[in-house]
Amino acid sequence: MLQTTQTIKKFRRQLLAWYRQNRRDLPWRKTKDPYAIWVSEVMLQQTQVATVIPYYERFMAAFPGVKQLAEAELQKVLKAWEGLGYYARARNLHRAAGIVCSLYDGRVPGDRKLFRDLPGVGNYIAAAVLSIAFDQPMAVVDGNVKRVLARLLQMQAPANAPGFHAEFTKAADLLLDKRVAGDFNQAMMELGALVCTPRLPACNQCPLNDYCLASSSGQANLYPRRLTRPQTPLYRIAVGVVIKNRRLLITQRKPDGLLGGLWEFPGGKIKKGESASAAVLREIKEEVNLSVTVEKRLTQVKHAYTHFKIQMDVFICSYSGGRVKLKGPVDFRWVTVAAMEEFPLPKANHKFLPELKKALSCCGL
Numbered sequence: 001m002l003q004t005t006q007t008i009k010k011f012r013r014q015l016l017a018w019y020r021q022n023r024r025d026l027p028w029r030k031t032k033d034p035y036a037i038w039v040s041e042v043m044l045q046q047t048q049v050a051t052v053i054p055y056y057e058r059f060m061a062a063f064p065g066v067k068q069l070a071e072a073e074l075q076k077v078l079k080a081w082e083g084l085g086y087y088a089r090a091r092n093l094h095r096a097a098g099i100v101c102s103l104y105d106g107r108v109p110g111d112r113k114l115f116r117d118l119p120g121v122g123n124y125i126a127a128a129v130l131s132i133a134f135d136q137p138m139a140v141v142d143g144n145v146k147r148v149l150a151r152l153l154q155m156q157a158p159a160n161a162p163g164f165h166a167e168f169t170k171a172a173d174l175l176l177d178k179r180v181a182g183d184f185n186q187a188m189m190e191l192g193a194l195v196c197t198p199r200l201p202a203c204n205q206c207p208l209n210d211y212c213l214a215s216s217s218g219q220a221n222l223y224p225r226r227l228t229r230p231q232t233p234l235y236r237i238a239v240g241v242v243i244k245n246r247r248l249l250i251t252q253r254k255p256d257g258l259l260g261g262l263w264e265f266p267g268g269k270i271k272k273g274e275s276a277s278a279a280v281l282r283e284i285k286e287e288v289n290l291s292v293t294v295e296k297r298l299t300q301v302k303h304a305y306t307h308f309k310i311q312m313d314v315f316i317c318s319y320s321g322g323r324v325k326l327k328g329p330v331d332f333r334w335v336t337v338a339a340m341e342e343f344p345l346p347k348a349n350h351k352f353l354p355e356l357k358k359a360l361s362c363c364g365l
């Protein structure tokens with residue numbers, strides 16, 4: 001249905017007209033500032049718009065420009081990101097801001113190669129920021145866009161297999177309105193978010209219905225194709241809140257990797273055949289070289305990451321002996337319950353904080 005140049009032109013006009021009438025009034029759509037657009041796009045990767053809005057507003061208030069972000073301590077940046085997950089995004093953004101200040105005088109480069117070379121800038125971020133802020137003719141391909149394309153063109157390529165990404169990029173490039181690439185990309189993403197939704201797409205309200213192969217064959221729900229993924233593994237973890245002189249021990253994870261730079265209570269994986277309370281004693285000894293006594297099992301929390309899930313048993317422990325020597329973590333602090341709030345903690349730790357505070361307030365902590 002989208003085979004002639006004329007039809008493609010008409011398709012673009014209809015999509016853009018729909019977007020101009022229906023687009024949501026989002027805070028990052030009120031600006032052309034490449035830094036603000038960059039921040040929003042980094043946050044929007046893997047995260048819903050409604051979740052991002054308050055984070056974006058707080059982040060922009062704290063770090064309104066590249067310079068302020070570059071000059072901020074990483075801990076402050078991670079604290080502002082706390083709860084959004086995928087912390088490598090925040091660490092890369094912070095590093096990239098430093099490079100933009102030192103190499104480009106604080107101005108985000110509009111040059112494709114220079115921008116693409118910055119830490120954390122992949123194909124998606126490059127296309128989104130450069131098209132929206134600089135009107136560069138680059139097609140954005142995210143999950144929403146893939147879904148729209150797969151249905152429009154009845155594409156057989158699985159949308160969740162990286163090896164087929166190029167097929168979607170080729171289709172997106174073909175349809176892209178290069179004169180207004182930023183608006184066109186946002187229109188495709190907006191259509192995927194509001195109309196061509198994963199379940200029950202509203203085909204009867206869709207501006208692309210006349211061109212859509214999946215809709216005309218009544219098969220929209222069969223697209224996009226997906227490869228079935230193996231089940232995500234579940235890890236059992238034991239962590240200990242170690243108390244010494246009315247203070248709690250927290251440790252900092254190494255700067256790279258999962259949750260890099262964040263602070264947490266010491267602990268680790270429970271071995272096969274090991275009890276959770278035995279694991280917490282062993283892990284604390286191995287990780288921070290302290291001997292502790294388990295006073296109480298506080299709770300159990302569950303948390304899902306992208307590729308695995310954890311089930312975490314949390315214990316309150318009292319310090320018995322030893323000096324802290326770190327193996328794994330890069331830093332540690334003994335903190336009061338109130339001071340703990342100043343450190344960026346993983347979401348899994350936040351899940352049991354209210355219960356922990358309640359338990360500790362009973363002991364006057």
Ligand code: SF4
Pocket residue numbers: 148151152195196197201202203204206207208209212213214215220
């Ligand atoms: Fe999606 Fe339906 Fe529109 Fe096709 S017609 S793009 S399936 S909402």
